[in-house]
Amino acid sequence: MKAIIYSDNGGPEVLQLVDRDVPEPGPGEVLVRVAVSGVNPTDWKTRAGATNPKQFPEVTPHLDGAGVIEEVGDGVDAARIGQRVWLFMATAGRPTGTAAEYTVVPADRAVPLPEAAGFELGASLGVPALTAHRALTVAEDGPNRLRPGALDGKVVLAAGGAGAVGHAVIQLARWAGATVISTISGPEKARLAVDAGAHHVVNYREGDPVAEIRGHAPDGVDIVAEVALGANLALDLAVLRTRGTIATYANDGGKAVELDVRQNMNLNTRFQFLVLYTVGAQALTAAAEDVAAAVGDGALPVGEEHGLPLVRFPLEGTADAHRAVESGTVGKVLVDVSPT
Template identity: 80%
Template sequence: MKAIIYRDTGAPEVLEFVDRDLPAPGPGEVRVRIAVSGVNPTDWQARSGAGHPKQFPEVTPHLDGAGTIDTVGEGVDRGRVGQRVWVFLAAAGRPTGTAAEFTVVPAEQAVPLPDEAGFDVGASLGVPALTAHRALTVAEDGPRRLGPGALKGHVVLAAGGAGAVGHAVIQLARWAGATVISTVSGPEKARLATAAGAHHVVNYREGDPAAEIRGIAPDGVDIVAEVALGANLALDLAVLRTRGTIATYANDGGRPVELNVLQNMVLNARLQFLILYTAGPEARTAAAEDVAAALRDGALPVGEEHGLPLTRFPLDRTADAHRAVEGGTVGKVLVDVTHGTD
């Protein structure tokens, strides 16, 4: 099979396009013929060695993807052969991610993909959608599971709504019944956040964004899904309601965070840091189940018209896909692995 590998961490040039033997699934595992592989920031960070120590002599990157199960290991229902699936965390603690024609994952990490959902949708879920679910289910006064009506009466602020996680926050929060506000940096990203389903969009570079958000939500925001905590903390606290939650999954820009302890104490604020790897199996399982339900309801479309532009590369140009993500390409970067129809 064709695959992308790297033996040493570093710049995108360490990625190699190679031939490898077909992997065989072990007990409790499935082998998936990958159609589309999704690229996330954590993929290039792992490749570069930034905060992700390399665990194996050779690594095939990428956590997320979508394709078709072609064989199963011992203990897995053989009826799953031929099933279309979306795959998450494929390369987490394993050497074989989705940047290959075939990958092997634990059966529970290959989730059925509805017939009406394309492989592009499936490859765009994984890390962004599961992270968004986690951000929306950690509030003290909020639900632990998502579904229609679960966030009714809640106000969610999606920081950076034009990004992949922000996009998923908007879609899942709206599906769950929340009022959704998104902050953006300009008109083009405002258009994307609106297309994703945000009820209100605020340009944080103009006017008084805190006053604008308070005008929409006089009692404050229940949950902030935050992508740049150092840059946005002052705004977040200015609009957070008492006992509100700031769920932060990144710190884009790397600005140091200065915390006013008394201000947070008075608010009874919850500052929740999150990452999927250490969220625990129960949280990941719940997230995958709820995301699958939203997918069945048609709540997670992708593409320009749905607020998440797709930029694609063939498998042999995976290095260029990494450069695109590392360079801040808006939307979702995908790698076409095998050709075929959904």
């Protein structure tokens, strides 16, 4: 099979296209013929060695993907052979991700994908959708599971709604019944956030964004899903309701975070820092189940017309796909691996 690998941390140039044997699924595992692989910021950061030291002599990157189950290991229902699936956390604690024609994952990381959902949608779920789910289910006064009606009466602020996680926050929050406000930096990103389903968009670079958000949410925002905590904290606190939650999954721009303790005591602010690697099995399972339900309801479409442009590369162009993600390309970067 064709696979992308790297043996040393470094820039995109360390990625190589090689031939490898098709792996065999072990007990509790499935072998998946990968159709589309999704690329996330964590994939290039792991490749670059920016997060943790490389754990394995050779790594095939990418946590997310979609394809068809070809074989199952002991303990897995043989009826799953031929099942269309989306994959998540493929390289968590493992050396073989989805940037290959075949990959092996634990059976519970291969989630059934409805026939009506394309593989490009399946490969766009994973990290963005599971992160969004976690951000929306950690509030003191909110639900710990999502379904239609779970967020009725709540107001969600999706920071950076034109990004992959922000897009998923908008879609999942709207599916669950919330009023969704998204902050954006310009008209093109505003269009994407609206196409994703945001009820209101606010340009944080113009006018008085606090007053504008408060105009849409006079009692304040219940949950902020934050991508740039250091840069946006003052805005977040100015619009947060008492006992509101700021769930932060990144700190784009790297600005230092300084907290006014008294201000946050008075607000009873809840801060939730999150990363999927350490969120725990229970949270991951719940998120995968709820995201699968949303997909079944048609609530998580992707593509330009749905607010998330797809930027596609062939398997041999995986290094360019990584460069695109590193440079902040708007939309979801995908690698087309093999036809199914």
